[in-house]
Amino acid sequence: MRLQDRVAIVTGGGKGIGKVYALHLAREGAAVTVADIDEAGAQAVAQAIRDEGGRALAVGVDVSDPEATKRMAQATVEAFGRIDILINNASVMSTLPRRPWYEIPVGEWDRVMEVNLKGMFLCCLAVYPYMKQQRSGKIINISSSRIYQGSPNRLHYTTSKAGVVGFTRALARELGDDNIAVNAISPGFTLSDSQIATSDPSYAQGKVDRRCFKRDQYPEDLVGTVLFLASDDSNFITGQLINVDGGESMH
Numbered sequence: 001m002r003l004q005d006r007v008a009i010v011t012g013g014g015k016g017i018g019k020v021y022a023l024h025l026a027r028e029g030a031a032v033t034v035a036d037i038d039e040a041g042a043q044a045v046a047q048a049i050r051d052e053g054g055r056a057l058a059v060g061v062d063v064s065d066p067e068a069t070k071r072m073a074q075a076t077v078e079a080f081g082r083i084d085i086l087i088n089n090a091s092v093m094s095t096l097p098r099r100p101w102y103e104i105p106v107g108e109w110d111r112v113m114e115v116n117l118k119g120m121f122l123c124c125l126a127v128y129p130y131m132k133q134q135r136s137g138k139i140i141n142i143s144s145s146r147i148y149q150g151s152p153n154r155l156h157y158t159t160s161k162a163g164v165v166g167f168t169r170a171l172a173r174e175l176g177d178d179n180i181a182v183n184a185i186s187p188g189f190t191l192s193d194s195q196i197a198t199s200d201p202s203y204a205q206g207k208v209d210r211r212c213f214k215r216d217q218y219p220e221d222l223v224g225t226v227l228f229l230a231s232d233d234s235n236f237i238t239g240q241l242i243n244v245d246g247g248e249s250m251h
C-alpha cells in the first residue's frame with residue numbers, strides 16, 4: 001500500500017491503459033478520480049474500484065475544456081480532500097487513421113494538439129492550486145516511444161507526444177520550488193483494447209521483433225513505473241522521461 005491516503009486523478013481512465021493505472025493506484029491505497037470524456041466508461045471503472053473495496057469517483061471531462069478540468073479538480077477535492085497525483089493519460093490516438101502526413105485534415109491536427117497538449121496543460125493548471133498549497137505533488141505525463149523512432153503516418157500524434165517531453169522538462173523547472181515533481185513515461189506499442197481493435201497484427205509483430213524482450217507489451221507492463229513515479233520512492237526525480245518498451249528504443 002505505497003499510496004495509502006494519497007489522492008490521484010487519472011485522465012482517460014475510463015478504458016485502455018488508463019483503466020489499468022486507475023485500478024492499480026487504488027490497490028496501492030490511493031483514492032482515485034477516474035476522469036474521461038467517456039463518462040460511462042469512467043463510471044464503470046470507478047465502480048470496479050469500489051467493488052474491490054477502494055475509493056473512487058467518476059468524472060466526465062473533456063480535458064481540452066478549461067472549465068471542465070477545473071470542475072474535475074474541484075470534485076476531487078470535495079470528495080477526497082486533496083490531490084497528490086495527476087496522471088495525464090487521456091489522448092486522441094486509437095481513433096486516428098494511419099495515413100501520409102499530407103492527407104491529415106487540419107481540423108484533425110488541431111484536435112490532436114488540443115487534447116494531447118492543451119489538455120495536459122489545462123489539467124496541470126487545474127490541480128496546481130491544490131498541490132502548491134500542499135507543497136507536494138506528482139504529475140506524470142504519458143508520451144510515447146514513437147518519438148525516438150519518428151514513427152510515420154500519425155504525424156500529429158507523434159508531434160504531440162514529443163511535445164509532452166518539452167512540456168514535462170520546462171514545467172518541472174517551474175514547479176521545483178513548490179516541491180511538485182513532473183515526469184513522463186514513453187510506452188511502447190501496448191496492447192490496450194483500442195490498439196487490439198485498430199491495429200494490424202503484422203504491425204504488432206514488427207514491434208515485437210525489434211524489442212530486446214521479444215513479446216507483446218501489455219498495460220500491466222507500465223504499472224510499476226507509474227507507481228514508482230507516483231510514490232515517495234521517486235521523491236528526488238523530476239523532469240525525466242522513462243522509456244518502457246521492452247528495449248525497442250534505447251534512451
Ligand SMILES: NC(=O)c1ccc[n+]([C@@H]2O[C@H](COP(=O)([O-])OP(=O)(O)OC[C@H]3O[C@@H](n4cnc5c(N)ncnc54)[C@H](O)[C@@H]3O)[C@@H](O)[C@H]2O)c1
Nearest residue numbers: 012015016017037062063089090091144187189190192194
Ligand atoms: N496503446 C499504445 O500502444 C500506446 C503507446 C504509447 C503511448 N500511449 C499513450 O498511452 C495513453 C493510453 O493509451 P490507450 O491505448 O489506453 O488509449 P485509448 O485510446 O484506448 O484510451 C484513451 C482514453 O482517453 C480518453 N479520452 C480521449 N479524448 C479525451 C478527452 N478529450 N478528454 C478526456 N478523455 C479523453 C478516451 O475516452 C479513452 O478512455 C495515451 O496517452 C496514449 O497516447 C499508448
